[in-house]
Amino acid sequence: xxxxxxxxxxxxxxxRQSVAFWCNPISGHATLYWYQQILGQGPKLLIQFQNNGxxxxxxxxxxxxxxxxxxxVDSTLKIQPAKLEDxxxxxxxxxxxxxxxxxxxxxxxxxxxxxxx
Amino acid sequence: xxxxxxxxxxxPVFEEAPVELRCNYSSSVSVYLFWYxxxxxxxxxxxxKYLSGSTLVKGINGFEAEFNKSQTSFHLRKPSxxxxxxxxxxxxxxxYSSASKIIFGSGTRLSIRP
Numbered sequence: 001x002x003x004x005x006x007x008x009x010x011x012x013x014x015x016r017q018s019v020a021f022w023c024n025p026i027s028g029h030a031t032l033y034w035y036q037q038i039l040g041q042g043p044k045l046l047i048q049f050q051n052n053g054x055x056x057x058x059x060x061x062x063x064x065x066x067x068x069x070x071x072x073v074d075s076t077l078k079i080q081p082a083k084l085e086d087x088x089x090x091x092x093x094x095x096x097x098x099x100x101x102x103x104x105x106x107x108x109x110x111x112x113x114x115x116x117x
Numbered sequence: 118x119x120x121x122x123x124x125x126x127x128x129p130v131f132e133e134a135p136v137e138l139r140c141n142y143s144s145s146v147s148v149y150l151f152w153y154x155x156x157x158x159x160x161x162x163x164x165x166k167y168l169s170g171s172t173l174v175k176g177i178n179g180f181e182a183e184f185n186k187s188q189t190s191f192h193l194r195k196p197s198x199x200x201x202x203x204x205x206x207x208x209x210x211x212x213y214s215s216a217s218k219i220i221f222g223s224g225t226r227l228s229i230r231p
Contacts, residue, residue, distance in 0.1 A: 004160070031216065031217075033218070040126075040223070040224075041223055041224070042207050042209075042221030042222050042223050042224050043161070043207075043221050044221075045218055045219075045220075048216060048218060050216055055216045056216065056218060091160060091161070093160075093161075095217075097217065104149055104151065104166065104168075104211040104217050104219060105163060105166070106161075106163075106219065108160030108161040108162070109160050110158070110159055110160045111160055
């Protein structure tokens, strides 16, 4: 079974530029998550999709961040314009959540390391 | 609100020595607890989880954790570590409102000395 795919793996941009990250979850996983992991901290949930609908985006800075999951499969996270404090690893995860045992069981991609200069 | 606190940001141990990584949680409702591991330049991987039942949970790679309700703790242990266990370890708590989500602690970096 293929894992969660993310691209690019690394990105360096200047502040005020825009950037987009792509995620393809595990086939059949209805729930998709985007996390921001700042160096030295745990991952922080930015947005959660159930199929192509947003379940939770309470921690997404909506003035500059946006995300979409148009066909309920892959997803794109965009930052426009970027700030220095956006430097972080952006992790995508997916989950199946069929039955009690699989609830909360998220599968993570390798992440995209963003450096804003 | 639910949260987790990882008391040690770094834990250095010698190879083949035992290790304990500490985690305390706060929750006013049912508790679902997890340990994830993040190897260098990789995504997170589930080590083990506690949803209900036995308070001693066994995970992958020889790790285990014990849920202690009275002390609100979920410490991770391994009796003998290897160089390959060098990684960042995250304790996490599950939250359910309209859907399930996980809140992560700040992480503990485990470094193994030969």
